Amino acid sequence: MPHVLARRALPLTAAAALLGGLLALGTPEPAGAAVPDTIPLTVTNDSGRPEPVYLYDLGTQLSSGRQGWADANGAFHAWPAGGNPPTPAPDAAIPGPAAGQSMTLRIPKFSGRIYFSYGRKLDFRLTTGGLVQPAVQNPSDPNRDILFNWSEYTLDDSGLWLNSTQVDMFSAPYAVGVRRADGSVGTTGHLKPGGWTGFFDALRGQPGGWAGLVQTRSDGTVLRALSPLYGVETGVLPANVLDDYVNRVWRKYTTSTLTVTPFADQPGTEYHGRVSGDVMNFTDSSGAVVTSFRKPDAASVFGCHKLLDAPDDRVRGPISRTLCAGFNRSTLLVNPHQPDTTAADFYQDAVTNRYARQIHARTADGKAYAFAFDDVGGQESLVHDGGPRQAYLTLDPLS
Numbered sequence: 001m002p003h004v005l006a007r008r009a010l011p012l013t014a015a016a017a018l019l020g021g022l023l024a025l026g027t028p029e030p031a032g033a034a035v036p037d038t039i040p041l042t043v044t045n046d047s048g049r050p051e052p053v054y055l056y057d058l059g060t061q062l063s064s065g066r067q068g069w070a071d072a073n074g075a076f077h078a079w080p081a082g083g084n085p086p087t088p089a090p091d092a093a094i095p096g097p098a099a100g101q102s103m104t105l106r107i108p109k110f111s112g113r114i115y116f117s118y119g120r121k122l123d124f125r126l127t128t129g130g131l132v133q134p135a136v137q138n139p140s141d142p143n144r145d146i147l148f149n150w151s152e153y154t155l156d157d158s159g160l161w162l163n164s165t166q167v168d169m170f171s172a173p174y175a176v177g178v179r180r181a182d183g184s185v186g187t188t189g190h191l192k193p194g195g196w197t198g199f200f201d202a203l204r205g206q207p208g209g210w211a212g213l214v215q216t217r218s219d220g221t222v223l224r225a226l227s228p229l230y231g232v233e234t235g236v237l238p239a240n241v242l243d244d245y246v247n248r249v250w251r252k253y254t255t256s257t258l259t260v261t262p263f264a265d266q267p268g269t270e271y272h273g274r275v276s277g278d279v280m281n282f283t284d285s286s287g288a289v290v291t292s293f294r295k296p297d298a299a300s301v302f303g304c305h306k307l308l309d310a311p312d313d314r315v316r317g318p319i320s321r322t323l324c325a326g327f328n329r330s331t332l333l334v335n336p337h338q339p340d341t342t343a344a345d346f347y348q349d350a351v352t353n354r355y356a357r358q359i360h361a362r363t364a365d366g367k368a369y370a371f372a373f374d375d376v377g378g379q380e381s382l383v384h385d386g387g388p389r390q391a392y393l394t395l396d397p398l399s
């Protein structure tokens with residue numbers, strides 16, 4: 001099914017990154033000066049690829065709540081009404097820089113995505129509910145044979161949050177950056193040398209269906225690896241791929257307690273989980289049950305939703321985020337106090353999120369958004385500043 005921006009709760013939109021930062025770190029620092037309506041984004045094409053590049057700035061205008069796109073000058077254009085079946089969206093493509101070149105455009109106060117594609121423009125459609133996002137897990141999606149990727153961002157009066165993401169797929173590599181109010185520059189998202197090919201070689205070497213996540217064109221060009229959530233949903237990964245680990249966690253916490261401290265800045269806020277039958281109940285300091293979780297399946301773990309739903313509240317959502325990270329990183333058996341922020345503990349069990357493990361192993365700084373709540377414990381590939389002066393997007397080699 002296609003993804004509709006108006007209705008789909010994306011695994012990790014820039015707004016979700018903002019929420020994650022607030023939950024993990026507390027209230028962001030105030031900007032040193034008012035954040036302007038637009039800031040410059042410099043896009044550098046270090047890919048070495050000869051094809052033309054197309055850029056798109058799509059999202060929700062924060063001042064009005066309307067969906068639309070921004071042109072190269074940062075001017076907002078609302079989408080027209082869509083239809084059923086979906087109708088073609090206006091051409092929002094911005095010609096990108098040639099290989100070895102850079103260009104600067106302006107991005108407005110948005111919560112959305114910056115797409116880039118090689119060789120062909122992306123095919124966007126509009127329904128009565130909003131913009132249809134590419135959904136390349138669908139064999140009939142018109143964008144399936146296009147090499148493309150996207151970054152997610154929120155720019156608002158509190159600053160810029162800009163991330164690289166692999167929540168839906170691992171594809172054309174890129175890095176993001178910000179020049180802060182003090183003049184320093186922060187970057188994240190670069191792969192180690194050989195990281196692109198190394199990731200696909202490693203994923204293909206994993207037993208149990210993981211190789212099936214890789215998508216190629218008919219000419220053999222590697223395009224992407226789908227997230228394990230889509231692998232389960234499309235039948236590439238077996239639905240029971242995590243059952244052994246989940247069952248061991250459930251057995252352990254039938255006779256012992258899982259302590260969750262979801263807020264880094266509130267060490268006194270703890271919740272205590274114990275399993276009874278098919279349910280893990282969490283109690284607060286008074287012993288009252290505050291929320292409960294049924295034993296999750298693989299789709300719930302990989303997607304951090306369904307049985308691990310994380311509402312925007314101060315109890316269930318933060319607990320669920322922590323459980324999601326613990327299941328994906330397979331740390332729940334080695335540490336009864338969560339979140340476990342020791343990276344050496346991550347992905348060590350034989351049953352784990354092997355997609356996320358291979359991504360983190362190949363990023364230059366070890367940071368990534370390989371699943372929805374990968375920001376738990378500060379593992380996310382995110383740059384942020386309360387008074388941003390400049391943003392950066394660097395298209396890296398597929399090597």
